[in-house]
Amino acid sequence: MGYSKSVYKKAADRLFEQRQLAQKQAEARREEIYSRLPRVRELEQQIALCGSEAVRTVLRGGDAAAEMAKLRDKNLALQAELRELLVSNGYDQDVLEPRYLCKKCDDTGYVEAHGRTVVCTCLKRLLTTVACEELNRTAPLKLCTFESFDTDSYSQTPDPDTGMVPRRHMEKILKYCQSYAQNFTPQSNSILMKGATGLGKTHLSLAIANEVIRRGYSVIYASAPEIFMKMEKEHFSREAADTTFDSLLDCDLLIIDDLGTEFKTAFTTAQVYNLFNSRVLQGKPLIINTNLTMAQLEREYSNRFVSRVNGAAQKLDFLGEDQRIARKQVN
Ligand SMILES: Nc1ncnc2c1ncn2[C@@H]1O[C@H](COP(=O)(O)OP(=O)(O)OP(=O)(O)O)[C@@H](O)[C@H]1O
Ligand SMILES: [Mg+2]
Ligand SMILES: [Zn+2]
Helix, strand or coil: CCCHHHHHHHHHHHHHHHHHHHHHHHHHHHHHHHHHHHHHHHHHHHHHHHHHHHHHHHHCCCCCCHHHHHHHHEEEEEHHHHHHHHHCCCCCCCCCCCCCCCCCCCCCEEEEEEEEEEEEEHHHHHHHHHHHHHCCCCCCCCCCCCCCCCCCCCCCCCCCCCCHHHHHHHHHHHHHHHHHCEEEEECCCCCECCCCCCCHHHHHHHHHHHHHHHCCEEEEEEEHHHHHHHHHHHCCCCCCCHHHHHHHHHCCCEEEEECCCCCCCHHHHHHHHHHHHHHHHCCCCEEEECCCHHHEEEEEHHHHCCCCHHHHHHEEEEECHHHHHHHHHHC
């Protein structure tokens, strides 16, 4: 997976700080223990001396086996004394070691596997998190929650065409979205939120984003114009890889708002299908919001796209009155 240089740098800086912090804290513990138990400092000095003595022995050459064995025994005895001293004074035996958050790589971000150096899972996770933060920077995430979504301003009069009562219907949609967010896993189904302007699609999808992020998953929320402009710019510039597309594929939940309002080119139309298809093939969910009807989606993005959506996404039809107007009248 490719990420932009700035994402790599931010992730690496964060990991470095985390590693530094663990080391600083270990140093602070060491100083405190030295002042309580001066013998600990002596033992550490003797252990260090054993080490340099061993190096000298090896460098001298000749048959150093007997000498080395003696040094090893001395070293082990000192280590044992140090451990006992610490434990008998109520410390963990590894209290002097830095406590790294990732035990696999000691917060370096890299591990050895089959003779090769590979990126540790902790750094991979961090890269996705940083990429999500970068893309979400402009989203009004905090304002839209389930608590601030109320259904009282949707009418109770049945819709003349469908006979459905908007308020009842929107209560069901709210419940569905709450349960989706609370039970979210990276294998959840996708959702297509459809309906006229101002019915609460953006509000509810951000409420889902908030809850899913709170539960520790990575979420990217962006509008279609924003996403496809970025992708097109990257694709046609000579700079590095298509990093936006990679982050969009990588995150646990992708929310594309306002599909249909992007500037249409052959490139964007193809990318809409690509993106949806690639995520669905990986079993990863996305939420798409649009003012377009199914027939319009088919016309704009092909019937291949619509049949993919039909197969993978729960459709939610938002009903009622424009909440931008209705809520003004209520308040
Ligand atoms: N049920 C609701 N309770 C409280 N506020 C709401 C509700 N529905 C919508 N709003 C608010 O009304 C405004 C419009 O809603 P929103 O942006 O979610 O509509 P939309 O369906 O995404 O519209 P568009 O199709 O134009 O993007 C927002 O400020 C939103 O927070
Ligand atoms: Mg919207
Ligand atoms: Zn790690």
